[in-house]
Amino acid sequence: MATAIDQKHCHSGVTVTHAISHDDVILSTENLTKHFGALTAINGVNLRIGPGVHSIIGPNGAGKTTLFNLLTGFLAPDSGHVSYRGERISGLPPYAISQRGVARSFQITSIFAELSVFENVRVAVQSRLKASYNFLISHRSLKDVERKTAEILSRVGLENWADTTAKNLPYGLQRCLDIGISLATDPSLVLLDEPTSGVSREDTTNILQLIAAISRRLPVVLIEHNIDIVLSISDMITVLYQGVVLAEGPPAQVRDDERVQEAYLGGY
Amino acid sequence: MTENTSSRSRAILIGALLAMAVLFPHIAPYQALASEVLIFALFAVSYDLVLGYAGMLSFGHAAFFGLGAYGTGIFLVKMYPSVPLGLLTGLAVSTLAALFVGYASIRRRGIYFTMVTLAFAQMFYFIAFKWTGLTGGDDGLQGVPRPQLGPLDLGPEINLYYFVLVLVAVSVALIFRVVNSPFGKTLQALRENHNRAMSIGYDVDRFRLIAFIISGFFSGLAGGLYALLLHFVPLSALHWSTSGEVVVMSITGGMGTLVGPILGAVAIILLRDVISNYTESWNLVMGAIFMAAVLGFRGGIMGLLKWRR
Numbered sequence: 001m002a003t004a005i006d007q008k009h010c011h012s013g014v015t016v017t018h019a020i021s022h023d024d025v026i027l028s029t030e031n032l033t034k035h036f037g038a039l040t041a042i043n044g045v046n047l048r049i050g051p052g053v054h055s056i057i058g059p060n061g062a063g064k065t066t067l068f069n070l071l072t073g074f075l076a077p078d079s080g081h082v083s084y085r086g087e088r089i090s091g092l093p094p095y096a097i098s099q100r101g102v103a104r105s106f107q108i109t110s111i112f113a114e115l116s117v118f119e120n121v122r123v124a125v126q127s128r129l130k131a132s133y134n135f136l137i138s139h140r141s142l143k144d145v146e147r148k149t150a151e152i153l154s155r156v157g158l159e160n161w162a163d164t165t166a167k168n169l170p171y172g173l174q175r176c177l178d179i180g181i182s183l184a185t186d187p188s189l190v191l192l193d194e195p196t197s198g199v200s201r202e203d204t205t206n207i208l209q210l211i212a213a214i215s216r217r218l219p220v221v222l223i224e225h226n227i228d229i230v231l232s233i234s235d236m237i238t239v240l241y242q243g244v245v246l247a248e249g250p251p252a253q254v255r256d257d258e259r260v261q262e263a264y265l266g267g268y
Numbered sequence: 269m270t271e272n273t274s275s276r277s278r279a280i281l282i283g284a285l286l287a288m289a290v291l292f293p294h295i296a297p298y299q300a301l302a303s304e305v306l307i308f309a310l311f312a313v314s315y316d317l318v319l320g321y322a323g324m325l326s327f328g329h330a331a332f333f334g335l336g337a338y339g340t341g342i343f344l345v346k347m348y349p350s351v352p353l354g355l356l357t358g359l360a361v362s363t364l365a366a367l368f369v370g371y372a373s374i375r376r377r378g379i380y381f382t383m384v385t386l387a388f389a390q391m392f393y394f395i396a397f398k399w400t401g402l403t404g405g406d407d408g409l410q411g412v413p414r415p416q417l418g419p420l421d422l423g424p425e426i427n428l429y430y431f432v433l434v435l436v437a438v439s440v441a442l443i444f445r446v447v448n449s450p451f452g453k454t455l456q457a458l459r460e461n462h463n464r465a466m467s468i469g470y471d472v473d474r475f476r477l478i479a480f481i482i483s484g485f486f487s488g489l490a491g492g493l494y495a496l497l498l499h500f501v502p503l504s505a506l507h508w509s510t511s512g513e514v515v516v517m518s519i520t521g522g523m524g525t526l527v528g529p530i531l532g533a534v535a536i537i538l539l540r541d542v543i544s545n546y547t548e549s550w551n552l553v554m555g556a557i558f559m560a561a562v563l564g565f566r567g568g569i570m571g572l573l574k575w576r577r
Binding site for chain 1: 445449451453457475
């Protein structure tokens, strides 16, 4: 997917921008800003998300999760806006943004703990239907939903866990379920917030394969702490530092950026 | 097939329950008590939709029960002696009230939601208390008739019991359908995880409001039947302690199961009747049983039954 990224060096010398050809941009932000009291968590961020894996990295407190919350309607920006497929979505509630095709997972595993693994995904598949408001038919009558659910479960490797109560799943598989719930909404863009955090090395490999597979079909925005993972999987990287975009570009370039090295070394 | 055996065992269970319900008034200490048990079972099941399935602790459900009772009673006393029209009036009043209270409270979460529902219920209570001309105030609404329903004379307690049984059975069947519908499944998801439900595209507040209205509707039917049963609407139908009672029934029986609240209602109404024969402070004994349910057997009577298996 790296071919979709067309590098252009800006001659101003201050920042280097890597424009994605305009048609490929699915989500963008303009001067996005969010304050929490005296703290400016996100400060004038301009993002352009295109195909492939676009990672957002930065030290703790850089504003990565706040950015996701702004993109998905869990927070409203103080100024600036978010556009998705040419439509302004900032200010819309989270469910409306989901209905337009933006899916997300959460940094802290967010599943329906007391429901079965199957039901976790099934209810997410069902969310695309008006029939969700129907209280006089049996949920079993939505056969297409059940078929799609089985398909999603095998995509995320949970086909043998369908009847397990979600809270009893091993942690690594809960992370897969979280991603599966997101995929079940038939999205055209997926935002994943640290999908490998706290996961064993073996499960991490599985999750990375899953992300790679997803990114072949859909653009993925990834928040990730592990630099090695980010460098290997990303087509594009944005480095956030104290709410500001510090650097942006393909992995090789970001890796060699002095300011990035400084921020990371200084940040820890 | 497991599905066949489970649906067959379910059919047997339902058959057994219905047979028991048919025999119940002949075993119960007196026939009116049997009707009261059924009415509170319906109230508890309607309440469970909100507490057990949508995860909303309403402390104002006396409003819908009481308004259903007053709506039915006032229509029968002051307007026209027809049971179906009376019940429909009660349903309309309680459903509208649920729409109104739900709309005003649904955006609040946790304890704030609980307090807002309580505040509205208290408001209805004081309106009924003050508006003596319409409601009879503190004395309650006296002289609710039980007019003939086609060929059926609702006068004898046993006839009223079977009339109540039919309505309660149909209502409980409908509520079972609701919780197993796509809508009901969505309710359970948003009970489990509000943010996740929103992030997969569910307008959570709208689902909560619809659940609240459906619950208010069936609570109102229970109230209407209560007015018929007593020939009278006591002001206590709107009192906050009635809201408390339905919470206790749901939790003692096992919330989120529908069958649990039915068992809770049966157990509490019958026990109260038995214990009040021996002591005036039956509330103390009921309180102890409730505490045991909360501390000792989480999941209520249903939890105990499952655990034993």
